[in-house]
Amino acid sequence: MRAPLVAAVDVGGTRVKAALVDPAGREVVSLTDPTPAGLGAPGALVGVVVAAVEALRSRATDGGEPVEVSACGVVVPGIVDDAAGVARWSANLGWRDLPVVEPLASALGVPVALGHDVRAGLVAEARFGAAQGFSNVLFMPIGTGIAGALMLDGHVVVADGWSGELGHVVVVPDGPPCGCGASGCLEAVASAAAIERAYAAASGQRRAGEAIAALVAEGDEVASRVWATAVDALARAVVLTTTLTGVSRVLVGGGLAHAGDVLLGPLRDAVAASLTFQRRPTIAEAALGDRAGCLGAACLAFDLA
Template sequence: MNRQAEQPPLAADWRVAEERASDARPTAASIPDTSISGEPDPSQPTSGRPELRATTSGDATSREPLVNDVAPREAASRLREPGGPPVPGTPGSHRSASGAAAGRGGTGGTAAGPTCVIALDVGGTIIKGGLVGPGGDFLHTERRPTGRDGGPEAVTERIVGFADDLRATAEGLGLTPRAAGVVVPGIVDAGAGVAVWSANLRWRDLPLRALVAERLGLPVAFDHDVRAGGLAEGRIGAARGSGNFLFLPLGTGVAGAFVVDGRPYAGAQGRAGEIGHIVVRPGGAPCGCGAHGCLEAEMSGPAVARRYAEAVPGAHATAAEVVARVGAGDPVATQVWHEAVAVLADGLLIALALLDTDLIVIGGGLSRAGETLIAPLRTIMLERATVQHVPHIEAAALGDDAGCHGAALLAWDAVEVAR
């Protein structure tokens, strides 16, 4: 099934007229590679590379932004009233009460030259950053290690420092940053701009949006990395045209984003989609959340590598190498991979029993396995399904870069709200 072939032609700019916005959802290429395991694959910064072409409405989207549509016209008109308050739950409400953060960079208001936004996707192992123009081009991309071994304070400084360096890079390229988009893993209170908790990064109640805004002096959109990735896959990726789907990145960690009626669903406390912490193997491997046998502990990049090391004492192989050995016919790698895929199938069937979707989009580093992952996953799910309908499953169009694409989309949405 080629979902891309069903889509309408590309639009030239994100901020097309309101009446065209829901009809023009273009495709996108992704930012440079990382490994399947989610381990860092440091590369030199790149610039001048047009990698993302996206279209969105000039209207504000809600705090759980519409993926394949625009916000109601009356909400948009309220946002545009001079001095009027932002509509609760919109990207405008993600910013400080003053509407723009205070700091040395000012508000990022009118620009004399070309403009851009800063996009940051914080992962358990690497931070992906970029500068994105108003037409959707990634004008500069860069990756840095998260440095989680240094503890949450060191990780926080890496994030804020990376954002500041990207601002300086933008200015060096003659660009004027208008806003920043920052997306992070774990439990997120997007409205308050707080990273509540992360098993991998070990932070609690971190006011990250305020810290980045203070350093940059720009409006900052802040949200969950996987929900941002789901937003991007829905607007410009594999799920264009689908109003109800599950986006599931598999990398260093595992989490999901349920998109329901075109909106990434955050839940009452911003905790929806934490599929990685469904216990699928009671008494199994310890998880960073404190439980045992969670999906993340049994089927993630590090989990696959650990399983192979347990099966072949003394062996050291990344998840990418395990997948390569499966392709080469290695019987041990094949068994390890089959067991890991079966774990994923069980976790997805639990998720589908709770929320019936018409599509599953697999992203993250493990999505690079392609049909080596998707074909057996589909087969096992069909064998084990009871009341569940097994929907179409496909690899993410944006690969493991969906979160960075989503951060850019959220930042440009914030610019629109501020206009």
């Protein structure tokens, strides 16, 4: 007899990650597939989630029978109304006001929770990862863009789906243009994509973020200058978030977090140099990597029970 399992599905812009998860946060079986096109069409997202859950159930047989799951959690990017169970808007995935919870619960025959990928990732970090024991946390995944999620007084802030747009906080007035239409947004200065653009402009060579981090570690001058600009912007964002909200823990996630202390070392120094009377947050790498969203979906599913 297994512990009760839940199904967890993280539908991202490029990949669908799914798993059956036990109460300790272990993925009993998991899969990763490319995200199909056309998910904004009626029924398409539900079809993808149901297929993923059925594939997982048939692999995790229990005495020859597909294993039972007690609930299903789904997380998606964009503006998500967790309470209404509706995916309000996603630029990448092309939907608007897409009902998820009701049709999916009908199709699967189990209770379904819908959440936001980054907010749910923070729930998972708090339960199983690097935010354990903290009640006031900023989770900041840095990749092509920069996202944010806030846990304050032990509660992950939703604000009708509008909280956490840290990537679009202006940190360099009159800075480089951002895709959102503003200038000097954190994402336009310090995302992996922004760092790659800045390095290409300064050196004439295209390098991926991780390669640039390696150059910084070797002391390369151009890479170090580009990196310092990004770190300074990230530090401003951490400092203003700390000042405004009182977080005591900052978790850096996403692809750029793989740079480890090449990123976290100077970021910690810059934050410490800017804070005056405020509480000083500890800054650490997120623990769950690219499984945070899927494990977060599992947390939402367990919380239904």
